[in-house]
Amino acid sequence: MSLLSTSGTPVVSCRQLRKNFGSGENQVQALRGINLDIYPGELMMLVGPSGCGKTTLISVIAGILDASAGECQVLGENLLTLASAARTQWRGKQIGFVFQAYNLLPTLTAAENVAIPLLVQKLPRSQALKQAAEMLQRVGLAERIQALPAQLSGGQQQRVAIARALVHQPPLLVCDEPTSALDHHTGHQVMELLRRVATSANRSLIVVTHDARIFPFADRIAHIEDGLITHIAENSPALIKESLHVA
Amino acid sequence: MINTTPMDGASPLFKSEIVIVYAIALKMLLGDRLKYFGLIAGIAFAAMLIAQQASILVGFTKQTGAFIRDTAQADLWIMDPQVRFSQDHIPLREIMVHTVRGTPGVQWAVPLFQGFVRARMPDGTNFTLILVGLDDSSLTGAPPLMVEGALTDLRRDRAVFIDAGTSAKKLRMKNGGNRPMQVGDTFSIMDHQAYIAGSYRSRTSFFWEPVLYTTYSRALTFAAGGDRNLLSYVMVKLLPDASLEQTRALLQQRTGLAARTNEEFIQLTADYILNETGILMNFGFAILLGFAIGSLVAGQTFYNFTLDNLRHYGTLKAMGVSNRTLAGMLFLQVAVVSVLGYGIGVGMGSALGLLMSSAGLAFSMPWQIPAITALAILLVSLLASWFSLRRVFALEPAVVFKG
Numbered sequence: 001m002s003l004l005s006t007s008g009t010p011v012v013s014c015r016q017l018r019k020n021f022g023s024g025e026n027q028v029q030a031l032r033g034i035n036l037d038i039y040p041g042e043l044m045m046l047v048g049p050s051g052c053g054k055t056t057l058i059s060v061i062a063g064i065l066d067a068s069a070g071e072c073q074v075l076g077e078n079l080l081t082l083a084s085a086a087r088t089q090w091r092g093k094q095i096g097f098v099f100q101a102y103n104l105l106p107t108l109t110a111a112e113n114v115a116i117p118l119l120v121q122k123l124p125r126s127q128a129l130k131q132a133a134e135m136l137q138r139v140g141l142a143e144r145i146q147a148l149p150a151q152l153s154g155g156q157q158q159r160v161a162i163a164r165a166l167v168h169q170p171p172l173l174v175c176d177e178p179t180s181a182l183d184h185h186t187g188h189q190v191m192e193l194l195r196r197v198a199t200s201a202n203r204s205l206i207v208v209t210h211d212a213r214i215f216p217f218a219d220r221i222a223h224i225e226d227g228l229i230t231h232i233a234e235n236s237p238a239l240i241k242e243s244l245h246v247a
Numbered sequence: 248m249i250n251t252t253p254m255d256g257a258s259p260l261f262k263s264e265i266v267i268v269y270a271i272a273l274k275m276l277l278g279d280r281l282k283y284f285g286l287i288a289g290i291a292f293a294a295m296l297i298a299q300q301a302s303i304l305v306g307f308t309k310q311t312g313a314f315i316r317d318t319a320q321a322d323l324w325i326m327d328p329q330v331r332f333s334q335d336h337i338p339l340r341e342i343m344v345h346t347v348r349g350t351p352g353v354q355w356a357v358p359l360f361q362g363f364v365r366a367r368m369p370d371g372t373n374f375t376l377i378l379v380g381l382d383d384s385s386l387t388g389a390p391p392l393m394v395e396g397a398l399t400d401l402r403r404d405r406a407v408f409i410d411a412g413t414s415a416k417k418l419r420m421k422n423g424g425n426r427p428m429q430v431g432d433t434f435s436i437m438d439h440q441a442y443i444a445g446s447y448r449s450r451t452s453f454f455w456e457p458v459l460y461t462t463y464s465r466a467l468t469f470a471a472g473g474d475r476n477l478l479s480y481v482m483v484k485l486l487p488d489a490s491l492e493q494t495r496a497l498l499q500q501r502t503g504l505a506a507r508t509n510e511e512f513i514q515l516t517a518d519y520i521l522n523e524t525g526i527l528m529n530f531g532f533a534i535l536l537g538f539a540i541g542s543l544v545a546g547q548t549f550y551n552f553t554l555d556n557l558r559h560y561g562t563l564k565a566m567g568v569s570n571r572t573l574a575g576m577l578f579l580q581v582a583v584v585s586v587l588g589y590g591i592g593v594g595m596g597s598a599l600g601l602l603m604s605s606a607g608l609a610f611s612m613p614w615q616i617p618a619i620t621a622l623a624i625l626l627v628s629l630l631a632s633w634f635s636l637r638r639v640f641a642l643e644p645a646v647v648f649k650g
Contacts, residue, residue, distance in 0.1 A: 055648045056647075059648060064564075064565050064644035064645050065643065065644075065645075089567060089569075090567075092566060092567015092568070093567065096649070097562075097565055099562070099647055099648065101558075103558060103562040104648055105274070105559050106269065107274040107275055107276060107277065108274055111473060112271075112274075116563070117566050120567045155307070164529045
């Protein structure tokens with residue numbers, strides 16, 4: 001599946017990571033001491049039942065949610081000590097996002113949507129649009145550069161979202177249920193695209209999913225329950241079978 | 248890796264933020280046509296209401312001083328201290344004219360009568376008129392523009408002048424004649440026969456009653472059979488080198504009367520009318536209402552617009568767009584609809600004003616009104632964006648993961 005090596009310096013390193021919501025009697029412990037390492041070039045899937053803490057975990061790893069306690073080193077930065085403004089800037093450069101509902105801006109064309117991360121990084125508009133067009137070509141949407149999201153199918157929208165996540169070459173991609181809104185065939189195509197275009201020796205992917213059909217694309221699968229990782233398994237036919245059963 | 252070379256010759260941060268603001272914020276705004284037009288309509292309505300009501304108020308205020316402005320050849324008006332406005336007739340003794348003329352610093356002084364009289368048209372229609380009696384020899388205080396006849400025609404037997412601009416409405420015979428009074432007609436004032444020898448044009452007045460001019464002595468005859476103690480004002484012109492304040496003090500000391508400049512008299516009249524009639528309260532309330540409605544409509548619509556786009560703001564936040572840039576986007580969106588709404592609103596207010604003016608209604612829009620309206624709309628816009636900004640600033644970017 002990949003040339004993954006789980007030795008060396010991890011891209012993501014979480015130790016005893018905790019996240020609480022609310023306070024007092026109403027406090028909910030979403031993460032209750034997560035330990036997780038993700039290595040360069042790895043496609044890690046996070047699976048588990050609804051409400052187990054998967055999305056909270058990727059929100060903390062992506063720097064869009066503060067952890068309550070523990071350590072979280074991502075790409076060499078300790079996110080718990082990074083100031084909010086610096087974290088926003090860091091996120092813009094280092095993280096690519098793929099969302100369940102695509103989250104494309106409906107009034108922007110495909111190229112303009114893809115160009116946003118480059119504009120955030122202060123690239124001139126014409127240059128940003130040129131690079132966005134190139135990225136759309138790589139995801140097979142060269143003919144739909146000027147299309148609005150409403151003019152695209154679900155699979156095409158997700159491909160635009162993937163192009164947007166990759167256009168600024170981030171070392172870490174965070175994908176939240178990237179196939180849940182797609183049919184099996186399209187979901188498979190999207191995962192193939194992610195595997196083909198997104199993964200490289202320098203880029204890691206974290207994919208949160210319920211969709212057992214895409215488990216074969218993972219290098220490792222982490223099972224989360226009740227805010228804790230119960231086990232992490234290397235991908236293998238047995239694991240896939242087990243995961244299918246768990247999911 | 249990507250090339251992040253900034254544009255030549257400009258601050259990359261500034262340029263980049265402008266690019267994001269224009270390319271994304273405006274497209275977000277224009278993409279939702281219904282809310283876009285709703286926002287513009289809300290602000291336009293507020294701007295129109297504020298500008299129009301304020302202009303009517305200013306128009307009324309100016310009209311209250313119309314008679315004084317038309318009669319403004321003098322430097323000072325001598326009057327009873329209890330006079331509250333220009334049509335408030337409190338008679339003086341005629342000897343006061345001589346006392347004033349004998350005061351150092353006075354170049355000339357003339358009497359002026361002004362009072363309400365009853366008139367009866369040839370067909371039996373009754374009117375109440377404001378009769379102005381000018382100094383017989385100098386005719387000082389005459390209307391600024393004659394339309395028919397010459398000013399000296401006022402010296403003809405029983406002559407009066409009517410207002411050409413308002414006679415069609417205000418001096419219309421209704422009991423059979425069904426036409427406006429015109430030059431050459433005769434009618435009776437307090438049972439004395441009067442002859443219309445000419446017509447004039449004056450500023451539109453706040454007061455409804457038609458104003459007729461005649462000579463001072465004839466006005467006294469018409470009004471009270473020649474009683475010499477019905478003098479309303481003494482109009483005073485000062486010598487070129489005389490001190491206004493010193494002469495005024497001397498005049499007040501010698502006559503025991505009030506001496507007011509044109510502007511003071513205009514202000515006194517305006518203050519009385521505005522305060523005593525409730526006009527100020529009513530128009531002030533209408534202006535506030537325009538402001539409140541505009542704030543509510545624009546604020547609510549813009550807040551809904553923000554809520555609809557919250558997910559997109561969250562996405563941008565997740566992708567590294569700072570709160571400062573998001574604030575810039577919101578402000579640009581509000582600024583666009585505010586400028587358009589303001590332009591349309593003040594334009595519509597002005598157009599309505601032109602229509603109103605041509606119909607003889609009070610309307611005056613000095614530059615201060617568009618300026619004040621702009622400030623009010625700025626405040627409306629700031630209020631509208633404030634709640635949206637708070638919502639966007641408080642937005643957790645993690646909201647983007649909620650499917």
